[in-house]
Amino acid sequence: MKIPKKSQHIALAIAMLVSVVGLPTVAGAATTSTTINSAISSVISVFTSNGTVTANVTPTGAGAQTIASDTLTVSTNDTLGYTLQLADSDATTTLTSGANTIAASSGNQTTPVAQVVNTWGYRVDGVGGFGAGPTSGQSSAAISGTIKFAGVPANASPNTIKTTATTASNDTTTVWYGVAANTTQPTGTYSDTITYTATAN
Numbered sequence: 001m002k003i004p005k006k007s008q009h010i011a012l013a014i015a016m017l018v019s020v021v022g023l024p025t026v027a028g029a030a031t032t033s034t035t036i037n038s039a040i041s042s043v044i045s046v047f048t049s050n051g052t053v054t055a056n057v058t059p060t061g062a063g064a065q066t067i068a069s070d071t072l073t074v075s076t077n078d079t080l081g082y083t084l085q086l087a088d089s090d091a092t093t094t095l096t097s098g099a100n101t102i103a104a105s106s107g108n109q110t111t112p113v114a115q116v117v118n119t120w121g122y123r124v125d126g127v128g129g130f131g132a133g134p135t136s137g138q139s140s141a142a143i144s145g146t147i148k149f150a151g152v153p154a155n156a157s158p159n160t161i162k163t164t165a166t167t168a169s170n171d172t173t174t175v176w177y178g179v180a181a182n183t184t185q186p187t188g189t190y191s192d193t194i195t196y197t198a199t200a201n
Contacts, residue, residue, distance in 0.1 A: 044076035046084070046198035055120075055179040058140040063117035063182040065143040067135065072173045072196055080201035081164030084173060086122065089193040091154045095120050095179070097188030102179065104151030109159045112148035117182040121149030122194075124161045124175055135176045149178050152194060165201070 049071035057066045076082045094101040105121030107113035109128035115121060125133030130148055138144075153159050162173050179190075 040077070042076065042078040042200045044074065044078065044082055044198055044200045046196055047073045048196065049073070053177050055177055056139070057179050057181045059181040059183045059185055060140075061183050063143050063180055064140040065115055065138065065178055065180040066140055067138045067147070067176055067178045069135075069137060070175045070177065070194075072175065072198075074168055074171050074173070074198045076168050076198070076200050078200035079167060081166050082162075082168060082201055083160055083164075083199045084162040085158035085197045085199070086152065086161050086175065087155045087158035087195055087197075088152050089155055089195045091156065093152055093154055093192070095190035095192050097186070097190040100186045100188055100190070102181065102185065102190050105149045105178075107148060107150045108153075109150045109161075112150040114145045114147065115143055115149050115178055115180040117143070117180050118185050119149075119151075120177065120179040120190075121151050122175055122177050123147070123149050124173065127161055128159075135174075137176075143180050147178070152192075155195065158195075158197065163201075 053068050053070045055066040055068040057064055072084065074082055074084060093104040103119050105113060105115060105119050107121065109130070112121070112123060112129050123130045123135060125131070125135055128150070130150075135147060150159075161175065164171065
């Protein structure tokens, strides 16, 4: 059967259209992105300059006082800073030599007191009620009525002696310890252990 020319033309047009549609198209540009996540953990370190604070006293009848220091150094990458606390290492806050003891100061960090004979304590200039200082060391000198001390708290109730709000690199805090004694205090080497805790905020 002979196909009319008009039908031939229509068939040819359809074939050309299919051919064009079937060709790959030319694209412009395509983009995508990715996000890199890296969590940097908080780290902190604390060191004491001494490890042992020696506050030997040669007592007098009226009482003598020795003041010595310990310096703490804290570093942290925490952007919120750190909190530094101090406490006795256990529940007993006396200095002990065998059966003999030297009592902790009756003052606290909010309301420190001048030392009385046969007591020991700590102070941090500019913290709580201690006053600005500056405190300086002394050996078996007359007991100061103006330098105030607090008793070191038991391990369950640490005192905060510093709080910061940014990263720290070798940030130092000086803690002063005072021991006062008169000639009624028995001889001996008296000791106790303090724990410092630095916590990232």
